[in-house]
Amino acid sequence: MIAPKRRILVIKLGALGDFILATGPFSAIRAAHPHDEIVLLTTAPFAQLGRDCDLFDEVWIDERPTRINLIAIQRLRRRLRGGRFTRVYDLQTSGRSAWYFRLMRGFGRPQWSGVAFGASHPHANHNRNNMHTIERQADQLAMAGIPETPFPDLSWLTSDISRFGLPDRFALLIPGGAAHRPEKRWPAASYREIAGSISDRGVLPLVIGGPDEFDLAAEIAANGVAKSIAGDTSFADIAEMSRHAAGAVGNDTGPMHIAAICGCPSVVLFSKASNPDITAPRGDDVTILQRYNLADLGVSEVAAALTLR
Template identity: 55%
Template sequence: MTSPRILVIKLGALGDFVQAFSPFAAIRAHHPGAEITLLTTRPFAEMAVASPYFDHVWIDEKPRLWQVAKLVRLRERLRGGRFTRVYDLQTSDRSGWYFRLIGAGVEWSGIAKGCSHPHANAQRDFLHTIERQAEQLAMAGIAEYPPADLSWAEADLSRFGLPHPFALLCPGGAPHRPAKRWSAEHFGEIAQWLTQRGITPVLVGTHKEKAEIDAITAACPQAVALTGRTGFLDILGLGRQAMLALGNDTGPMHLIAAAGAPSLVLFGADSNPDLCAPRGQVSLLRQDDLADLDPERVKAALAALVAD
């Protein structure tokens, strides 16, 4: 008897990908003998390959509608996969195209018009990502939804030579959404506050956040900057070892929280934590304009995290 062939679609972004770990685990547990393929984008391939959830990881180059040759190749690949069921966890206009590309005869869980296992809840967009995905899978017959075990996420952190205890600070965020960032000046004050308590601040971010990270290390020379040196698996590993973490509403904070670090996440008016906040040992501070968020409130919330 041929094993079922399952396709899971999850393209991004980082926070959304992290919040799909539990659905990935649930799909694998529900289809223990299946051959499962993930269709994702290049930034998430390393994590997907390292995880125990997939037999194959395919990279989606996300062709445009006018790139006919690329769309034809994608259609041939999707159809050539001979999938028996698709779990569309992206549920976007793009993945709706893929429902049409793959053709008839394939079971499909998602919101594409005409699919076999629709997520039939008109209020789905008002659910937190985690509850929305759990409900979608339940409607497709997956009732068991265990939390994801991230012990597979291995990384050699010895190259960083970090002193313990340390706290992770994530001062960055999407470049096109600056209102989601608390100021580097305030992060610098928090770094000094941590240092005074014997906790080394460790700054995580890409080269796009270099200006903010440099400003923080100028204010607190004891801070350790890992600018551009951490992949996603590294951040998961750091999250397992960190005493606590502080950051804006940004993808790395999802990784850190998923790894188990007690985390404080800052939300402005640009995003709604009711729909997308990280889960775990997570506290939230909300301020419509993050420029008005008093560092003393942040210090009090961090102190409560340590006390817990």
């Protein structure tokens, strides 16, 4: 007799770096539930990544309703309860996802892996907030009965980047980051100077970023040494470029996680605003440089740390 498929929910809402680091846990969950139906609950910017990784049967987009939007809350509650889930892996482990746990309470509440009060499979590690995301999520899954979590794998995230007309040797500059966290950004003038150092080594500095970082990228490329393609790249483009780039320099921001995991020699710049022991990109060739104030980080130190392959 064939056992009925169970319904599994995975919650990972963002942000980009966190989503990328969760691809290892995604694979572990799929391996643990090879014949079950797995649904990913995420936010709109990452829905296509969830579809393209081919680990989920469905991808749901979370509207992230406020607690005063009663109509949206009722819609979300009906969807969560109507999903008939037998287990939930909460990889967001935030106040919002704990709230979703409460929305699902009542008869037929699923098993829950996470930190929500009352979870059937709590991540009961008092040191969890001091662990790097990769080790923390692996530990959470181990406590839920999944003993092995692989390193994140982005081999499925591919793109044809020929349209950019790039030379054989180019390096990525990733100067952006959350607009509301300017303290996490190395100054544009420093990026412009490191672009000159990279160019002197016979490599084209290529500035990438989101549409909201167009002006920042243009400022860095204003002297004609670097080329800006800010606003023109998808996540898949960044992954493909990272596989071919000579190296990458960037702030503590999501695209640097892509670059590092794809094997690009990466120098990642941290300020006092975040702890690299917890959030640093991981990969085969990653160097972390940190200053309390990133404006105090010299270009010569970054240039010395950057290995161009």
